[in-house]
Amino acid sequence: SKQTQIRNFSIIAHIDHGKSTLADRILDFTGALSEREKQDQFLDKMDLERERGITIKLQSVRLPYKAKDGQEYILNLIDTPGHVDFSYEVSRSLQACEGALLVVDAAQGVEAQTLANVYLALENDLEIIPVINKIDLPSADPERVKDEVEEVIGLDASDAVLASAKAGIGIEEILEQIVEKVPAPKGDPDAPLQALIFDSFYDAYKGVIVYMRVVEGTIRKGMKIKMMATGKTFEVLEVGAYNPHPVAMDELSVGEVGFVVASIKNVKDTRVGDTITDAVTPAAEPLPGYRKTNPMVFCGLYPVDSSQYEDLREALEKLELNDASLAYEPETSNALGFGFRCGFLGLLHMEIIQERIEREFQISLITTAPSVVYHVYLTDGSVLQIENPTLMPEVQKIDHIEEPFVRASIMVPNDFVGTVMELCQTKRGQYIDMKYLDTNRVNLQYDLPLSEIVYDFFDLLKSSTKGYASFDYELIGNKTSNLVKMDVLLNGEVVDALSFIVHRDRAQHRGRLLVEKLKKLIPRQMFEIPVQAAIGNKVVARENISAIRKNVLAKCYGGDISRKRKLLEKQKEGKKRMKAVGSVEVPQEAFMAVLKME
Ligand code: GTP
Secondary structure (H helix, E strand, O other): OOHHHEEEEEEEEOOOOOHHHHHHHHHHHOOOOOHHHHHHHHHOHHHHHHHHHHHOOOOEEEEEEEOOOOOEEEEEEEOOOOOHHHHHHHHHHHHOOOEEEEEEEOOOOOOHHHHHHHHHHHHOOOEEEEEEEOOOOOOOOHHHHHHHHHHHHOOOOOOOEEOEOOOOEOHHHHHHHHHHHOOOOOOOOOOOOEEEEEEEEEEOOOEEEEEEEEEEOEEEOOOEEEEOOOOOEEEOOEEEEEOOOEEEEOEEEOOOEEEEEOOOOOHHHOOOOOEEEEOOOOOOOOOOOOOOOOOOEEEEEEEOOHHHHHHHHHHHHHHHHOOOOOEEEEEEEOOOEEEEEEEEOOHHHHHHHHHHHHHHOOOOEEEOOOEOOEEEEEOOOOEEEEOOHHHOOOHHHEEEEEEEEEEEEEEEEHHHHHHHHHHHHHOOOEEEEEEEOOOOEEEEEEEEEHHHHHHHHHHHHHHHOOOOOEEEEEEEEEEEEOEEEEEEEEOOEEOHHHOEEEEHHHHHHHHHHHHHHHHHHOOOOOOOEEEEEEEOOEEEEEEEEOOOOOOHHHHOOOOOHHHHHHHHHHHHHHHHOEEEEOOEEEEHHHHHHHHOOO
């Protein structure tokens, strides 16, 4: 029957090891692309890639494949997001598969994300097929990388496919191994419906489009369905699959992967990891593993031009339609006025949202330094969750503070081990383990406060290892730390948007660095401005920005109006990203200065 001919798989890889290129090749090989699309790709690769960024990357594709055994198979390639911020989404995508291609660069070898993704795949009991990619590179060393896969990951790599996605080598062998090794989906087409949601997307015309895998039963057009986590019910208007273009079908049965449209208005009703069931004869239980994702990193977003506050609210509302993990609520800052406190899955997620607001909605933003969620235990026995340093209670009321920690895995060549250990130490890291990957590379494990990673850890790691280190982490829970709130005063007044939480042992040092940095960033003004860092009432560092009388027009003698106008416009430009805080003009970078100090 049909079910035995289905193979569901993902591609897992470290960034840049060739996942997208390989996916393209597989599409080509199975004939999913028309001649025209292939030509387009040949002629205008950039454009098509951009287009595909939407049509393929965010979806699953259904590929017919006639194998060497003469039989027709349906291969469903399910895409996974490629970043640690989205590791829960990755794990749900993998749960929708029975197998995974593990792509490893033949020159680079196993990297931190490779390992993290393999663990997720193993947790989901997937059949893993190693693919050593980029064997066309002169620096490729497939035998060494095979050994690494065996030793570091513990997979049998004797059958690993040696491939070049770029040159089109090994593609057929990969497909044959998928057919041979990846098990067909199990399950009963007549059982009550259980379908796993692994992604969803808001479409202006159709409402939310849900990507799902049928695990038990069958989903049909016209059926009433229920989301088991939220209890919401909908009527199925359309089911189908992508080939890679959307194709409507009457039903999707057990083991199949595709999309569902059901006049769903809000992506928050279609949570990744939730189970869709039949509203009339529901399944007894949802599929295992669902959890609600919570934002990990918070920051304040304020419009530079305060008249754009409503525009910013609209932008966030629109972005939220398509992003169930974005959280926001209105917030007011003495320094910055009206804005929003926003919660993100991680730093990348935060950067993506900021960039989209600025680019797609043309709103210049002031962003405050990111913060994690602190658990503050008060002397009266209550516990607060603080995600905005400004809201930290007075020291006298606090018994102790806990902060989130991660276990970081850092892979690095021997030569940099010392440097990386030193960096981890300065970031309050606790050494856990060190393992040799081969004679020249090491996997270091450290427990680190998430707040330190949110700051500049990644940049420092890259610069101090000439880009050779790879890095991944997972949350391991909260630990008690000796933390204090540091305030910054400009011209004698606390600027709430500049407050931050810091370890007591580092407070003095950070305060000093920040004050020096602010002195450089804040332009001199008509009056002297003292810049102070303080813990409670105690000032720990101080600098003065001396006064200057600045008149740009003084430079152009006489009546060249156009030159004058240009200068004025230039000055206005320069001012755009300034925010008046009390009587002091503060540039945007100042609010992020706390991030880039060491
Ligand atoms: P992200 O999308 O950034 O996660 O990366 P990815 O893993 O999808 O890698 P991608 O397919 O974008 O490839 C990364 C780079 O490696 C690109 O410049 C590709 O052209 C190149 N590349 C991919 N496969 C091969 C290969 O087999 N040989 C060579 N020489 N280069 C390759």
